[in-house]
Amino acid sequence: MVKINDIDRTSTFAWSQDVIPLLATGTVAGAVDANFNSSSSLELWNIFSPTDKDEPVFSASVENRFYGLEWSKPFEGRPKGLLAGAFENGVVEFWDADILIKTKDLSKASVHKSTKHSGAVKTLQFNPNQNHILVTGGSKGEIFIWDTKTFSDPFTPGKAMTPMDEINSVAWNQSVSHIFASTSNGGYTSIWDLKSKREVLHLSYNGQLGRAEFSSVAWHPTQSTKLIVASENDNCPLILTYDLRNANEPEKILQGHKKGVLSLDWCKQDPELLISSGKDNSTILWNPITGEKLGEYPTTANWAFQTRFAPSSPDIFGTASFDGKIIIQSLQDTSPPVSTKVTANNDDEFWNKISTTDTQQPTFVKQQAPRWLKNPSSVSFGFGSKLVKITSDSSGKSVIDISQFVNNSNLQNSTDKLTK
């Protein structure tokens, strides 16, 4: 499958929760194209469609540019979930995805628009367990919690302990729904508890390479005390895993990016898979539990500012970069290396071609199969009603049993009676 599609947009994006997902894109703030075009659009793509994968299935212009876009899981009254956009002018807007897909009318699909934030809204995330709850973060240290069932006045998570200027990333805990983390350009990652209404813990890192400037945070898919943070400091381009039971030192330090890390996504279906992307234009696959780098995907021609697994089909992920592309590719690629064929008469053409990702392939340090391919049990029949069973325990030990299948005697009796 390898590279599935390129979308020619400089946009932030969000996957739908479907097994064959749709992709929503919103023109990203903080970049202009060669024509200094300042327009912005919200679009939907059906990249797995055999017919119209190269054109958006929906496109509408919006007034401002996006810093973030999120697509909730379905919840009561929202059969395809809600789309939420975080805008550079402080607006947060919500659209009903089902209405948007059916009517292709942005104003009909718009369910709420708020100017609660007083400055740019930089980041947002829906709660994985309370699907209608959203957290947003932005400039001036503003963080708000939204209830998208009632759209009552959003509330703040409480008192901060650390100085915060701009919130650049937020992440809900995957198992405890009233806990979330935020990162800010003050150099802290903050842990918030909505029950006690305050910042309960904060992390900072100052190591040999310098002080981490946190850009992105994600929680362990199942273990509630573990999280991972990335630093966008070019001198200290690290990804750090922490167990909050001892927040003084990172558990693992993932070293491999050559410049600051901008985005990361911890796979929900396999805690041993994480993707990250950054200012060195690279997208890297890691095992965050062991701290090993597993492989590296073709580099983009400019900063790779966002990378995300498709939530229900994590074999697929997308990376958005400032070179005007969102690349959708598969996690695995076993095709043999092809020799780069760049045949061009003039030099300009040569260098143009070599800078594109088409000439590259991912390189894997280690072949680590994702958990969702590893069946823990199996069964097969053999000659003479022999049954072969495989079962395994939690430590990964498998046991094989070969036994003789015996007919259910009651049923056998009734069949015998019938045949008499």
Next chain:
Amino acid sequence: MVTIGNAHDDLIHDAVLDYYGKRLATASSDKTIKIFDIEGTQEYKLAETLVGHEGPVWQVAWAHPKFGSILATCSYDGKALIWKEQPETQQWSIIAEHKVHQASVNSVSWAPHELGAVLLCTSSDGKVSVVDFKEDGTTSHVIFDAHAIGVNSASWAPINTSGKDSQNERRFVTCGSDNLAKIWKFDSSSNTYVEEAKLEGHTDWVRDVCWSPSVLIRSYIATASQDRTVLIWSQDNTGKWQKQPLTSEKFPDVCWRASWSLSGNILAVSGGDNKISLWRENLQGKWESAGEVDQ
């Protein structure tokens, strides 16, 4: 009867008896395949460890004995390998490598032997391939797109030897991460496989599919899914495939594998909770538990 523990250094994903029930081949995440001699009703002996795959091995499939002692295996490394035991030396070696897929090869299955040595492979690259191993030692293959996101498994239709051109009898069912199963039939005019039916009913990845091997009774297809259900498919009077849930309530965990007994009347299902259950159809056409396994 026979219990084999500590056979591999990592999870075992598949274990299949040969045609005579005398040898067992196993596939593991430790990248190896092992062959055990099963002696009597209690004893077993490790006969061989096959090393050659570069990733976890997902499945093994014995070819019909008329082709010799031949095993097909598939792996996360994107390959299917064909292994043969030389009758004189009893040494196993790789006799063919099938490397047309771009991602994990998730299943291998040999066609009914009447069709020749024909191997069906499914892959996470979304494609299905069918390889013909011809008598003159050459091979040819057909590869086509089957399920977006990935193909998880496949199963051949039993052969109906009622005098038709055998080439036209090539039919199989595949299942994938698009929540679907699809039935394919060989089309000689286009030299590829065309979709004959689409089995829609699951709400999550379809992990395994198994076509009941007997043509003597009604033909059934079982599909096992991530959505914790198993569906039984059979054709109505008009030839349309109709589904029936195996159980009224969902299984406690993901349904990973489904396997029919050789006579086709017992279905075994393995789940993510490590439970294996057996099912049969009662006289009212409902599916019910088919007793326990004698340990």
